[in-house]
Amino acid sequence: xxxxxxxxxxxxxxxxxxxxxxxxxxxxxxxxxxxxxxxxxxxxxxxxxxxxxxxxxxxxxxxxxxxxxxxxxxxxxxxxxxxxxxxxxxxxxxxxxxxxxxxxxxxxxxxxxxxxxxxxxxxxxxxxxxxxxxxxxxxxxxxxxxxxxxxxxxxxxxxxxxxxxxxxxxxxxxxxxxxxxxxxxxxxxxxxxxxxxxxxxxxxxxxxxxxxxxxxxxxxxxxxxxxxxxxxxxxxxxxxxxxxxxxxxxxxxxxxxxxxxxxxxxxxxxxxxxxxxxxxxxxxxxxxxxxxxx
Numbered sequence: 001x002x003x004x005x006x007x008x009x010x011x012x013x014x015x016x017x018x019x020x021x022x023x024x025x026x027x028x029x030x031x032x033x034x035x036x037x038x039x040x041x042x043x044x045x046x047x048x049x050x051x052x053x054x055x056x057x058x059x060x061x062x063x064x065x066x067x068x069x070x071x072x073x074x075x076x077x078x079x080x081x082x083x084x085x086x087x088x089x090x091x092x093x094x095x096x097x098x099x100x101x102x103x104x105x106x107x108x109x110x111x112x113x114x115x116x117x118x119x120x121x122x123x124x125x126x127x128x129x130x131x132x133x134x135x136x137x138x139x140x141x142x143x144x145x146x147x148x149x150x151x152x153x154x155x156x157x158x159x160x161x162x163x164x165x166x167x168x169x170x171x172x173x174x175x176x177x178x179x180x181x182x183x184x185x186x187x188x189x190x191x192x193x194x195x196x197x198x199x200x201x202x203x204x205x206x207x208x209x210x211x212x213x214x215x216x217x218x219x220x221x222x223x224x225x226x227x228x229x230x231x232x233x234x235x236x237x238x239x240x241x242x243x244x245x246x247x248x249x250x251x252x253x254x255x256x257x258x259x260x261x262x263x264x265x266x267x268x269x270x271x272x273x274x275x276x277x278x279x280x281x282x283x284x285x286x287x288x289x290x291x292x293x294x
């Protein structure tokens with residue numbers, strides 16, 4: 001994910017153009033395949049087994065390799081081998097920039113230093129970000145928030161990465177008391193905590209996200225899109241509730257709902273996360289133990 005975050009920074013600072021980024025990632029993706037694709041091409045998984053594991057990721061907040069091992073399809077050693085074949089996202093991104101002659105390694109390092117300074121990140125933070133592990137990104141971007149929200153952010157991003165768009169990335173999160181929306185899907189959790197989770201955006205953005213999750217054959221209009229995003233939120237919150245139940249925290253879920261008319265989500269404190277999927281921006285809004293109205 002950090003390769004996409006840093007690419008966006010390079011565009012914002014005028015070091016790369018949108019066209020440069022499109023070409024760079026096209027080249028990069030030719031070199032890096034998803035773990036399931038590699039496993040099938042190496043003939044250590046069947047296509048049916050890989051698809052089964054992909055489906056299980058909608059239920060369990062686990063990596064592809066971990067589910068494959070749990071189900072006896074792969075050994076830990078085979079997973080390590082596949083990860084080595086896959087390579088590091090950030091390093092392949094940097095190599096593609098250099099190969100296309102867009103920037104030199106010195107220019108890339110200078111931009112990394114500027115990005116680090118602007119965001120007050122430590123050297124350790126930068127190394128963790130460059131690992132492209134979602135867990136590291138969550139711990140760095142959301143460390144100030146309560147643990148249950150940090151857990152929710154991690155499940156959100158991992159699920160979107162696995163089930164919607166593996167090219168997903170986030171922009172800088174921010175706090176707000178009002179969140180205007182054109183379309184919104186929303187769900188509340190209650191019990192030991194009151195948690196609100198919503199996905200909002202313009203028509204094109206929510207449709208792209210919905211198609212990524214449910215498939216184009218199921219999405220014909222905004223209502224279908226919002227219904228699919230309700231199901232996505234329900235999956236995410238279900239995984240959170242299950243995880244927290246093992247920590248003796250009780251969380252129950254209300255039925256998700258959506259709104260087809262534009263409005264404003266108002267409350268005492270919202271964590272807003274701009275998320276880019278299929279080059280379109282949606283907003284994920286979270287609140288914990290706060291009053292709100294819609």
